[in-house]
Amino acid sequence: xxxxxxxxxxxxxxxxxxxxxxxxxxxxxxxxxxxxxxxxxxxxxxxxxxxxxxxxxxxxxxxxxxxxxxxxxxxxxxxxxxxxxxxxxxxxxxxxxxxxxxxxxxxxxxxxxxxxxxxxxxxxxxxxxxxxxxxxxxxxxxxxxxxxxxxxxxxxxxxxxxxxxxxxxxxxxxxxxxxxxxxxxxxxxxxxxxxxxxxxxxxxxxxxxxxxxxxxxxxxxxxxxxxxxxxxxxxxxxxxxxxxxxxxxxxxxxxxxxxxxxxxxxxxxxxxxxxxxxxxxxxxxxxxxxxxxxxxxxxxxxxxxxxxxxxxxxxxxx
Amino acid sequence: xxxxxxxxxxxxxxxxxxxxxxxxxxxxxxxxxxxxxxxxxxxxxxxxxxxxxxxxxxxxxxxxxxxxxxxxxxxxxxxxxxxxxxxxxxxxxxxxxxxxxxxxxxxxxxxxxxxxxxxxxxxxxxxxxxxxxxxxxxxxxxxxxxxxxxxxxxxxxxxxxxxxxxxxxxxxxxxxxxxxxxxxxxxxxxxxxxxxxxxxxxxxxxxxxxxxxxxxxxxxxxxxxxxxxxxxxxxxxxxxxx
Ligand SMILES: Nc1ncnc2c1ncn2[C@@H]1O[C@H](COP(=O)(O)OP(=O)(O)O)[C@@H](O)[C@H]1O
Ligand SMILES: [Mg+2]
Numbered sequence: 001x002x003x004x005x006x007x008x009x010x011x012x013x014x015x016x017x018x019x020x021x022x023x024x025x026x027x028x029x030x031x032x033x034x035x036x037x038x039x040x041x042x043x044x045x046x047x048x049x050x051x052x053x054x055x056x057x058x059x060x061x062x063x064x065x066x067x068x069x070x071x072x073x074x075x076x077x078x079x080x081x082x083x084x085x086x087x088x089x090x091x092x093x094x095x096x097x098x099x100x101x102x103x104x105x106x107x108x109x110x111x112x113x114x115x116x117x118x119x120x121x122x123x124x125x126x127x128x129x130x131x132x133x134x135x136x137x138x139x140x141x142x143x144x145x146x147x148x149x150x151x152x153x154x155x156x157x158x159x160x161x162x163x164x165x166x167x168x169x170x171x172x173x174x175x176x177x178x179x180x181x182x183x184x185x186x187x188x189x190x191x192x193x194x195x196x197x198x199x200x201x202x203x204x205x206x207x208x209x210x211x212x213x214x215x216x217x218x219x220x221x222x223x224x225x226x227x228x229x230x231x232x233x234x235x236x237x238x239x240x241x242x243x244x245x246x247x248x249x250x251x252x253x254x255x256x257x258x259x260x261x262x263x264x265x266x267x268x269x270x271x272x273x274x275x276x277x278x279x280x281x282x283x284x285x286x287x288x289x290x291x292x293x294x295x296x297x298x299x300x301x302x303x304x305x306x307x308x309x310x311x312x313x314x315x316x317x318x
Numbered sequence: 319x320x321x322x323x324x325x326x327x328x329x330x331x332x333x334x335x336x337x338x339x340x341x342x343x344x345x346x347x348x349x350x351x352x353x354x355x356x357x358x359x360x361x362x363x364x365x366x367x368x369x370x371x372x373x374x375x376x377x378x379x380x381x382x383x384x385x386x387x388x389x390x391x392x393x394x395x396x397x398x399x400x401x402x403x404x405x406x407x408x409x410x411x412x413x414x415x416x417x418x419x420x421x422x423x424x425x426x427x428x429x430x431x432x433x434x435x436x437x438x439x440x441x442x443x444x445x446x447x448x449x450x451x452x453x454x455x456x457x458x459x460x461x462x463x464x465x466x467x468x469x470x471x472x473x474x475x476x477x478x479x480x481x482x483x484x485x486x487x488x489x490x491x492x493x494x495x496x497x498x499x500x501x502x503x504x505x506x507x508x509x510x511x512x513x514x515x516x517x518x519x520x521x522x523x524x525x526x527x528x529x530x531x532x533x534x535x536x537x538x539x540x541x542x543x544x545x546x547x548x549x550x551x552x553x554x555x556x557x558x559x560x
Contacts, residue, residue, distance in 0.1 A: 023391035084406040093397035099334040
């Protein structure tokens, strides 16, 4: 494929994108990413990984200290004015006008992006519908709960109908219910918009993104679909079996096939990259074991994330 | 269009905050009522209503510093400004949108002081109008100071610095005491700053002097105006440049 063809398929391409603050704080380190048009792409990483800095550079708010990026074929160093017309961003902080109503906030952003008052209003009403903000339409933004504020913030980013939408930690600090609601709204955008979403919640990247880039200390450490990452990085499938009359012989035979077999809490636990369900069941039955209960768990990104970043996200201070 | 949408938003943000209405407009009226009633018991020049009105108006511009700085610093800290900076707006859109909405607010402050003054017996003459030529530039100086604070400081720092400046204005403007009578360092500093010049000049004009008679004071004020507008623009630009 020639360079031109690649550019036609890509919404964002970063080339050695780097940002250094001061003398020795490398916030983003030589980042090479390709984001396809229509894709929901997630930048996943712990706090301080460089996610916000990356978004700020792509939005032409910060100048890279090295490398560059293109948004829909436009260079962020040469064409910031043109890029600003075709992107929009929902920043990490909620970023709404506190004394304006939901409707007024939306119309304001529409007009700032050059829409007529009428068109801005038309789109505002559609987005209010989409984000289920109907009942709060005339309420001032400073009266909204965290979850509704996030929805408003995303709606404000959508009103200019951007070609590329940047969502910086869209569910940061939300309760699980609001987070699920927001997820389904973001999922609705799949295939309709190119979305770059940053998060430090693994399940969020797993649930929403077509592809995930894991970054840590400014560097890209893994890239792929959720499935690919699990496979590439050796996540384990885990089978847990509750059984009667488990003989030592059965254990021994099982261990021959799956060395990581063990008993814990009187459950039989079998781990492997690829477990064959039937093989396990046949073997156990053949040994006269009675299976009472059985569960199978796919590998999670959790283990991988932990392995890569070397720390648990639970320890993070949000 | 883009400029007016943003300026309109900033205007709503000010006028919908009850604190800004109470402090910015209610306070000068209250001060005029208070001091004229004190003046009845103790007839001092500064408590005469036509002396009081311009002084109170200028003092009330201190709140303009507070409001314009607070609007800007809150937008910075809530990242609302980030959203705006990511939008296709020009630098002049930003700067004007954060200055213009405060001018009608300053006019309201002046009007409130004057209406209270006239109600208490101030005569309404052509000099009342001419005083606008002094008062409005002082208001713009204050908006400029607000932009500097709002661009460079945090919300707490803005609150502290704003209060200090309000105290400075009341001490060094000659609004509540005759600087020439106090003399010394107060008089010196007072006449280095623009506020005492503005109080003197607007008092003179309201009491029948021509603007040309206070032209030296007007130049002093306009110089400060230029300096603080530039400082406001520069600090905003410096803080938001990429
Ligand atoms: N304006 C700045 N000046 C200095 N250091 C900064 C600045 N912005 C971010 N950093 C640093 O850069 C690193 C990446 O920050 P950021 O991009 O905000 O991370 P994330 O969004 O992934 O949490 C952090 O170490 C942070 O402290
Ligand atoms: Mg961040």
